[in-house]
Amino acid sequence: MSTTLIMGLYVFVLGAFVGWQVLSKVPHLLHTPLMSATNAISGISLVGSLVAAGSDHDVLTTLLGSVAVVAATINVVGGFLITDRMLKMFKKKPEVVR
Amino acid sequence: MTTTDVVQLLYLAASALFILGLQSMGKADTARRGVRFAEVGMLLAVVGTLLHHEIISYHWIAISIVIGSAIGTAMGLFIPMVKMPERIALSHAFGGLAVALVGVSEYVRHGAHAPMLTIAAIGLEVFLGALTFTGSLMAFGKLQGVITGKPLTYPGQNASNLLALAVALAGVAYVVANPSAATVFYVVLGLGFVLGVLLVLPIGGADMPVVICLLNAYAGLAAAATGFALGNNVLIICGALDGGSGIILGLMMSKAMNRSFRNVVFGAVGSAPAAAAAAAGPGAAPTSSANVGSLEDAAAVLASARSVIIVPGYGMAVSQAQHVVRDLANALAAGGAEVRYAIHPVAGRMPGHMNVLLAEANVPYEQLFDLDAINDDFGSTDVAIVVGANDVVNPAAKTQPNSPIFGMPVLAVDQARTAICFKRSFNPGFAGIENELFTKPSTMMVLGDAKKSLAELVQAVKSEAKLAA
Numbered sequence: 358m359s360t361t362l363i364m365g366l367y368v369f370v371l372g373a374f375v376g377w378q379v380l381s382k383v384p385h386l387l388h389t390p391l392m393s394a395t396n397a398i399s400g401i402s403l404v405g406s407l408v409a410a411g412s413d414h415d416v417l418t419t420l421l422g423s424v425a426v427v428a429a430t431i432n433v434v435g436g437f438l439i440t441d442r443m444l445k446m447f448k449k450k451p452e453v454v455r
Numbered sequence: 456m457t458t459t460d461v462v463q464l465l466y467l468a469a470s471a472l473f474i475l476g477l478q479s480m481g482k483a484d485t486a487r488r489g490v491r492f493a494e495v496g497m498l499l500a501v502v503g504t505l506l507h508h509e510i511i512s513y514h515w516i517a518i519s520i521v522i523g524s525a526i527g528t529a530m531g532l533f534i535p536m537v538k539m540p541e542r543i544a545l546s547h548a549f550g551g552l553a554v555a556l557v558g559v560s561e562y563v564r565h566g567a568h569a570p571m572l573t574i575a576a577i578g579l580e581v582f583l584g585a586l587t588f589t590g591s592l593m594a595f596g597k598l599q600g601v602i603t604g605k606p607l608t609y610p611g612q613n614a615s616n617l618l619a620l621a622v623a624l625a626g627v628a629y630v631v632a633n634p635s636a637a638t639v640f641y642v643v644l645g646l647g648f649v650l651g652v653l654l655v656l657p658i659g660g661a662d663m664p665v666v667i668c669l670l671n672a673y674a675g676l677a678a679a680a681t682g683f684a685l686g687n688n689v690l691i692i693c694g695a696l697d698g699g700s701g702i703i704l705g706l707m708m709s710k711a712m713n714r715s716f717r718n719v720v721f722g723a724v725g726s727a728p729a730a731a732a733a734a735a736g737p738g739a740a741p742t743s744s745a746n747v748g749s750l751e752d753a754a755a756v757l758a759s760a761r762s763v764i765i766v767p768g769y770g771m772a773v774s775q776a777q778h779v780v781r782d783l784a785n786a787l788a789a790g791g792a793e794v795r796y797a798i799h800p801v802a803g804r805m806p807g808h809m810n811v812l813l814a815e816a817n818v819p820y821e822q823l824f825d826l827d828a829i830n831d832d833f834g835s836t837d838v839a840i841v842v843g844a845n846d847v848v849n850p851a852a853k854t855q856p857n858s859p860i861f862g863m864p865v866l867a868v869d870q871a872r873t874a875i876c877f878k879r880s881f882n883p884g885f886a887g888i889e890n891e892l893f894t895k896p897s898t899m900m901v902l903g904d905a906k907k908s909l910a911e912l913v914q915a916v917k918s919e920a921k922l923a924a
Contacts, residue, residue: 361686362572368688369679372695375474380700382481385800385825388704388807389539391480392671396546398473398493399674399697401690402553404504405681409560410519411510418560419512423519425556428549430523431530436546437494438531443539443811444487450819 390443397436403429458506465503466689472496473693477700483820500689536815537772540667540804544595547670551587551651554580554677555644561684562640571631576683578627578643583677585647586654591670593655594663598804604660612657619650658719661846663804664708665719672701704806711800711826713852713862748899750908753875754915756899758923760837760873762793764829766866767809768802770843770879776906777816780842783909784818786916792837796822797829797866799847830867839871841892843878843905849890874898877905 383391406429409422472492479489510516534542558581566574596602626643630636658666679694681687709716757763765784771777784794796818802809810823833839841848848868851858868874869892876898893900901908 359570359572362683365683365686365688365691368691369682369695372470372692373699376477376696376699377703379474379478379481380696380703383477384481384483385707385798385807386810386820386823387480387483387486389543389805389811390486390807391477391700392543392667392704392806393539393546394477394480394490394493395671395675395697395700396543396550398476398497398693399550399678400553401469401497401500401693402550402557402678402681403497404500404687404690405557405561405685406553407501407504407516408507408509408685409557409564411507411512411516412564413512414560414564418563419515421556421560421563423515425553425560426516426519427523427526428553428556430520431527432546432549432553433497434524434527435529435531435542436527437490437497438528439534439539439542441487441490442531443536443814444483444490446536446811446814446817447483447486447820448814448817449484450821 386447387444390440390447393436393440393443397433397440400429400433400436403433458508462503462506463688465499466687469496469500469503470689470692472499473696477696536811537775539811540663540808541595541598543667543805544591544598544670547667547674548588548591548595550674551584551591551670551677553584554674554681555584555588555647557681558584558684559644562637566637566640567635569634571634573684573686574631574634575627576680578630578640580677580680580684581640581644582623582627582647583673583680585644586651587670587673587677589648589651590655590666590673591651593652594666594670597655597658597660598663606659607656612653616650616653619646619653622646623650660804661801662712662719664801664806664808665705665712665716667805668701668705668708669716670701672698672705675699675701708801708806711864712860713864744894745900746894746896746898748875748901750901750912750915753899753901753912754919756873756875757787757792757838757912757916758790758919760787760792762836762838763787763795764833764836764839764868764871765794765796766802766839766841766844766848766868767796767798767813768842768844768847769804769808770845770877770905772803772808772812773843774879774904774906776842776909777812777818779906779909779913781813781816781818782913783840783916784822786913786920790916790920794822795824795829795832797826797833797839798823799826799844799866802844802847826864826866830864833867833870836871837873839868839874841868841874841876841878842909845878845890848892850892851890854891868892869895869897872897875901877901877903877908879904 406425473496476489476493479485623646675698682690850869852860852863852865
């Protein structure tokens, strides 16, 4: 087995543990924004799409990569915008002004 | 320090910022800051990637980013909150598509001479990505009503799905052994597309929250597989986080329905009871024994209520009644009543659906209570107002062992002194089960469009208050 794979497994397992700890503390109240935010974050597949679109290998990979970049960018930009739009709405009781 | 080192450090910073961002989402008052952290992380990761040595042409990248940003901005700014489950389903589809396409392009570029494990990762990536893509489109179609929300079942369904899964995995193994077998590779891709459709077909509308979580998990795992294929740690971490959030939320949702993950995915609940309801005939609903009240009756009951709990359900989202629900709560509070909201974890079509809608209507989040936090208080509550909720308030879950929802934790609306239920008609809910709450003597049914009825009720409550003053 290659070292890269072992390192990858390390990262995956530890990432999953940290994720479990962090995510299970998010209250029901914020589950929709949470899902929307993890969605935006998973737009990180943009990283792979960018390489595919820019490697200038042949027409097919450039095309596939470009469509992938469009799809991932929609998720990143749209996901962050809509998460923030949702969170902006969660308000505490207004302070009573006397 | 080489460029590669810089790129890796940027990825590390991005990963830390993502985790920090999600941690800040644990509290409502720090959540927006969390989104900022994650945004900066994403920016660093993208900048780092653009320095990648394999990228030699920026032409198509620039065009694609502009197009994606334009569509993303439009979707982010203009999609109404009630369409949030549909939006999430669509974004899972985009995520799956991106991952599948990257996988295909990886295979085309490096397939013939990549190490075995890389090929295995690419195969899984393409399969999971394709499955997420079509599965999410199916979920979107069901939520939009383009495809029937009823579970579609046929004999041997689970067996044939398992067979398709087994063939796909065998295909991946074959491609690992013979990396140049492109046909088999594309068969795996095709099986992913087909299986995505087949897996979501048998799932009923009320189980949508779990399916959305599950698709979220698939999307995450697909991204993690991409990370393994590219040897990219930030992708692996994000995949683990995204997959983890899908699994955690899915488990919470299934627990709130007292069902196992497996039962939701393979159980096709809703088909049998729906058939039974159909056999009983549409006119068999117990309209005779139900206590149907007018809005004046409801206003009169509310006039003397000191404590009120509002229970929203999917019906509130359908009729977009969240603003008028808030108006009612304000009118009651102005009359001196204590008003709270009880939110069942699976009310609506996705986790936290009701909370977002009520937040949109400016309801302060301190008034929103989880099932566990409020359920014991119904007994000492004057009036419980049910707006478009059905199965989550069905006492059969506690009393009838043969009911399909038996054992599911439900809101104890039947314990309140009076329950006022707003409902479009006497049709059974998504699980197709009769609800004895609606025929209890202490329950008053108000039939019709919830938004319209509630708006009139607000006026009635206000004039009642004026009379009293």
